[in-house]
Structures are given as C-alpha cells and as structure tokens.
Amino acid sequence: MTTQDDWIANLKAASGDLARSSTVTRVADLLRQQITDGHLVPGAALPEKLLSEAANVSRNTMREAFRLLAQEGLVVHEFNRGVFVRSLTLADVADVYRVRRILEGAGVRNAAEAGPEPVARVGAVVAEGERAAAEGRWADVGTADIRFHQAVAALCGSPRVDDMMRHLLAELRLVFHVMGSAERFHGPYLPRNRRLADLLAAGDLTTADQELRAYLYDAEAQLTAAYTAVEPA
Amino acid sequence: MTTQDDWIANLKAASGDLARSSTVTRVADLLRQQITDGHLVPGAALPEKLLSEAANVSRNTMREAFRLLAQEGLVVHEFNRGVFVRSLTLADVADVYRVRRILEGAGVRNAAEAGPEPVARVGAVVAEGERAAAEGRWADVGTADIRFHQAVAALCGSPRVDDMMRHLLAELRLVFHVMGSAERFHGPYLPRNRRLADLLAAGDLTTADQELRAYLYDAEAQLTAAYTAVEPA
DNA sequence: GAGTAGGGATTGTTCAACAATCGGGCAATA
DNA sequence: TATTGCCCGATTGTTGAACAATCCCTACTC
Numbered sequence: 001m002t003t004q005d006d007w008i009a010n011l012k013a014a015s016g017d018l019a020r021s022s023t024v025t026r027v028a029d030l031l032r033q034q035i036t037d038g039h040l041v042p043g044a045a046l047p048e049k050l051l052s053e054a055a056n057v058s059r060n061t062m063r064e065a066f067r068l069l070a071q072e073g074l075v076v077h078e079f080n081r082g083v084f085v086r087s088l089t090l091a092d093v094a095d096v097y098r099v100r101r102i103l104e105g106a107g108v109r110n111a112a113e114a115g116p117e118p119v120a121r122v123g124a125v126v127a128e129g130e131r132a133a134a135e136g137r138w139a140d141v142g143t144a145d146i147r148f149h150q151a152v153a154a155l156c157g158s159p160r161v162d163d164m165m166r167h168l169l170a171e172l173r174l175v176f177h178v179m180g181s182a183e184r185f186h187g188p189y190l191p192r193n194r195r196l197a198d199l200l201a202a203g204d205l206t207t208a209d210q211e212l213r214a215y216l217y218d219a220e221a222q223l224t225a226a227y228t229a230v231e232p233a
Numbered sequence: 234m235t236t237q238d239d240w241i242a243n244l245k246a247a248s249g250d251l252a253r254s255s256t257v258t259r260v261a262d263l264l265r266q267q268i269t270d271g272h273l274v275p276g277a278a279l280p281e282k283l284l285s286e287a288a289n290v291s292r293n294t295m296r297e298a299f300r301l302l303a304q305e306g307l308v309v310h311e312f313n314r315g316v317f318v319r320s321l322t323l324a325d326v327a328d329v330y331r332v333r334r335i336l337e338g339a340g341v342r343n344a345a346e347a348g349p350e351p352v353a354r355v356g357a358v359v360a361e362g363e364r365a366a367a368e369g370r371w372a373d374v375g376t377a378d379i380r381f382h383q384a385v386a387a388l389c390g391s392p393r394v395d396d397m398m399r400h401l402l403a404e405l406r407l408v409f410h411v412m413g414s415a416e417r418f419h420g421p422y423l424p425r426n427r428r429l430a431d432l433l434a435a436g437d438l439t440t441a442d443q444e445l446r447a448y449l450y451d452a453e454a455q456l457t458a459a460y461t462a463v464e465p466a
Numbered sequence: 467g468a469g470t471a472g473g474g475a476t477t478g479t480t481c482a483a484c485a486a487t488c489g490g491g492c493a494a495t496a
Numbered sequence: 497t498a499t500t501g502c503c504c505g506a507t508t509g510t511t512g513a514a515c516a517a518t519c520c521c522t523a524c525t526c
Contacts, residue, residue: 022312060293063297064296064297064300067297067300067301067304068300070304071300071303071304079254079255095391095392095393096393098389098390098391098393098394099389099391099393099394102335102336102339102389102391102394103335105339106335106338106339156331156332156335157331158328158331158332158335159328160328160329160331160332160401161331161332161335164397168393
C-alpha cells in the first residue's frame with residue numbers, strides 16, 4: 001500500500017508540472033530568466049510590441065505575463081508609459097534588509113519548534129556552499145548563500161514566509177547585478193553561515209539570533225556602500 | 234525656497250491620484266469591494282464572459298483585473314478552469330496567524346526605535362474603536378480592530394511589512410464573512426487592544442510582546458473553532 | 467452501476483482596429 | 497536664450513470577434 005501510494009504521490013507531483021502549461025506562464029518564465037540573469041538592466045523599458053513579436057505571442061498574452069512579473073516585483077507597470085525592469089532605491093534595499101532581519105530572525109528563534117529536519121537542511125546548504133567554494137564554483141557559492149537564507153527563514157514553518165523570502169531575494173538579485181561580480185559578494189559570508197548553522201544545530205538560539213542580526217547589518221552596509229558607488233540616485 | 238519646494242512636493246503627491254485611472258484598476262476595485270463585503274462567497278466561480286458583460290468591459294480587460302486580484306490573494310486562477318473567490322483552508326488560517334505573530338511581534342519589539350508618532354497612532358486607533366463601541370457602531374469597531382493590528386505592524390517602519398499585513402488581513406476577511414456576524418468577533422478584543430496600547434505607550438515592550446502573543450493565539454483558536462463548525466474541509 | 471463517447475459551455479490565445487496618451491521636435495514669441 | 501504652444505510619430509489602453517483547447521455534464525452502452 002505504501003508503494004502504491006508513493007506512485008500516486010509521484011504522479012500527483014508530476015501532474016502539477018504537466019498542467020502548468022499556459023503560454024503566459026512560459027513567457028513570464030523567459031522574461032524572469034532574462035531579468036534575474038542580469039541581461040535586462042534595471043530601468044530598461046519593455047515595449048509590448050517588440051517583446052510580443054520576439055516571443056511569437058500576442059500582445060495581450062505578453063501583457064498578462066507582465067502582470068505576473070509585476071506581482072513578483074521584478075518589473076513595474078506605469079500607466080500609459082509601459083513596463084520597466086524594477087530599479088531599487090537605497091530605501092528599498094534598507095527595507096528589504098529590515099524585513100529579512102524580521103523573517104530570518106523569527107526563523108532562528110523558532111528553530112526549536114521547527115524540529116530537526118529543517119535545521120539539518122540549513123547545515124546541508126552550508127556544506128554545499130563550502131564544497132562549491134573548495135572547487136572554485138563561485139556562481140554556485142552565490143546560489144548556496146541565497147538558499148542558506150531561505151532555509152533559515154523556512155525555520156518559521158510558514159509557506160507565506162517562504163513566499164516573502166523568495167520575493168525579497170529576487171528583488172535583491174536586481175541589486176546584485178548592478179554591481180559587478182556578484183560572486184565575490186557572497187564568498188566572505190560562508191564562514192558566518194557555517195557558524196550560524198553550528199549554533200542552530202547546538203540549540204544556542206540566543207547567540208544565533210544576535211549573530212544573525214549583526215550578520216545582516218554588515219551585509220546591508222556593504223551592499224549599500226557598493227550600491228551608492230554605482231547608483232547615486 | 235523651502236515654501237517653493239513644499240508646493241512642488243504637494244503637487245507631486247497629488248499627481249499620483251490623478252493618473253491612477255485605468256479601466257482595469259476600476260474593475261478590480263469593484264470586484265474587490267464585492268468580495269471584501271462578503272457578497273461573493275469563497276469558492277464562487279467568476280465567469281469572464283458574464284462579468285465582463287456585466288461591467289461593460291472587454292473580456293481581456295476583465296482578465297487583467299483577475300490577475301490583479303489574484304496577486305492580492307482574493308481570487309485563485311485555475312488553468313483552463315477559471316477564476317474563483319479564494320477559499321481559505323484551516324492550514325491557511327493557521328499560517329496567517331503564524332505570520333501575524335511574527336510581523337506584529339516585530340512591530341512591538343521595535344516600538345522604541347519607531348519613535349513616538351507611530352506609537353501614538355496605535356493609541357488613537359484604539360480610542361476610535363472605543364468610541365465606536367460606545368455608540369454601538371459595531372461595523373466601525375471591526376474596522377478599528379483591523380486598523381489597530383495594522384498600526385502595530387507599522388511599528389516596524391517598513392512599507393513591505395505594511396503591504397504584507399494588508400494582504401494578510403484581506404485574506405482573513407474572507408474567513409470572517411463565512412461565519413455570521415463578524416462584528417461580534419471583534420468586540421471582545423477591545424480591552425486587550427487598550428491594554429496593549431497602554432503597555433506600548435509606557436514602554437513595557439517585553440510584557441507587550443508576551444501579551445500580544447497570547448492575544449493572537451486566543452484569537453486564532455476562537456476563529457479556528459468557529460471556522461471548523463462551518464467549513465469542515 | 468461503472469465506464470465511455472458525445473456536445474455545449476468556458477477558457478486560452480490570437481488578431482486587427484481605434485482611441486488616448488506620451489515624448490520629442492519645431493516654430494513662434496518675448 | 498528661455499519659455500511656451502503645437503504637432504506628429506510611437507506606444508499603450510481597450511475593444512470585439514474569432515478559433516482552438518479544455519472541461520464538465522449527460523446520455524448511452526454493457
């Protein structure tokens with residue numbers, strides 16, 4: 001019975017991907033890729049006619065895709081003016097880190113109630129980052145760093161918090177690409193990730209909470225400094 | 234020069250309201266009103282043809298309005314099946330309160346850094362609720378209760394947190410209307426709002442934090458009990 | 467009663483058209 | 497020169513119709 005249920009569960013999980021067709025979704029995926037990869041710089045205009053013809057879809061379909069991306073905060077829609085790649089102000093960066101301190105802090109303080117598996121996941125992600133660093137795969141170090149913070153927030157055990165973190169980190173990626181070589185930015189934080197994971201595994205949540213706070217304040221300061229150098233406004 | 238800059242600043246603030254037209258926005262406002270007022274029960278289907286003809290707009294326009302409402306979590310869009318008024322599960326209710334504890338708790342703990350004005354706003358909203366209760370305006374008591382919690386979360390000083398709270402409370406409104414007489418639900422919490430506001434004004438944030446936690450757990454329990462009685466699934 | 471083939475209704479997507487608006491250039495004026 | 501007013505091309509906002517794809521219900525078969 002368990003094996004049979006597993007078949008069903010697997011099918012159910014796969015069916016989500018199958019039914020997920022929808023041209024709008026696919027177009028949105030394409031644009032999202034272009035944006036998060038940094039091929040579309042913040043502030044760039046996205047003319048509907050040009051893009052719809054390039055993607056071989058109708059203008060209306062492209063418009064619906066725009067709505068999806070606007071929902072995710074990757075683009076902004078200005079009435080009668082068009083759609084533009086989102087450009088974060090310094091106030092935005094400060095606010096993102098403010099919310100990150102709240103959500104990741106809540107995750108750390110909830111680590112005991114969250115149980116052992118989510119805590120283990122945090123450690124696993126750090127190990128993955130260390131492995132990538134040892135092998136010089138700097139891009140993977142960056143994604144591991146992002147996944148680390150997602151794993152910390154996931155300690156809240158809340159789907160909505162997971163959603164919010166995904167959005168916040170997507171917004172930050174907009175900033176990362178403005179300053180060159182995003183990889184070098186994540187590297188120095190690996191030891192601190194390790195220390196946090198160890199503190200969590202040991203159950204010393206008070207120290208972990210303080211550590212994380214300082215961590216995020218430092219990261220914000222560094223990012224802000226690098227960002228002001230490029231984006232004066 | 235300062236006065237001249239003030240003129241400009243005022244114009245700039247007002248200009249946002251002027252350009253805010255857009256048929257899509259207006260249609261979305263209409264539907265949002267119908268949903269939050271409870272005229273559209275959760276789970277109800279929203280056929281595009283019917284609604285677009287009723288609102289005298291094109292089907293495409295109605296679709297874009299749907300995307301906006303889906304972004305706010307008021308409706309869900311199922312591929313090839315249509316749009317339905319969002320129906321919250323018990324797990325959703327639990328998660329909403331989980332996040333509320335995180336955000337409102339962060340607000341309370343941040344009250345000192347937030348400064349006096351946001352704290353004063355919390356007290357003002359409570360006073361407004363008490364006035365409404367004294368005059369028997371129960372509907373206003375409900376809205377004052379909601380605004381109270383928004384004011385508490387606003388102590389974070391974060392636009393993004395404000396956004397999240399607005400979304401969470403909008404989701405909760407979907408639940409309120411399922412159980413009859415939402416007014417009676419908010420009334421008993423007025424004294425606790427008052428106590429919390431006083432604790433905040435006095436600067437006793439530790440007690441306020443504990444109080445708020447217990448508060449939200451109680452509210453969740455009561456709402457969950459009332460909700461299971463109506464919505465077994 | 468369970469499974470299965472219609473068939474009507476709804477959604478997904480496209481296309482073409484027109485009104486409304488924006489942005490830039492150009493000329494007129496002081 | 498700087499400002500104002502105006503025009504024009506380009507882009508967006510919105511509409512209506514059309515067709516394919518899909519879902520859901522019903523009637524039919526065994």
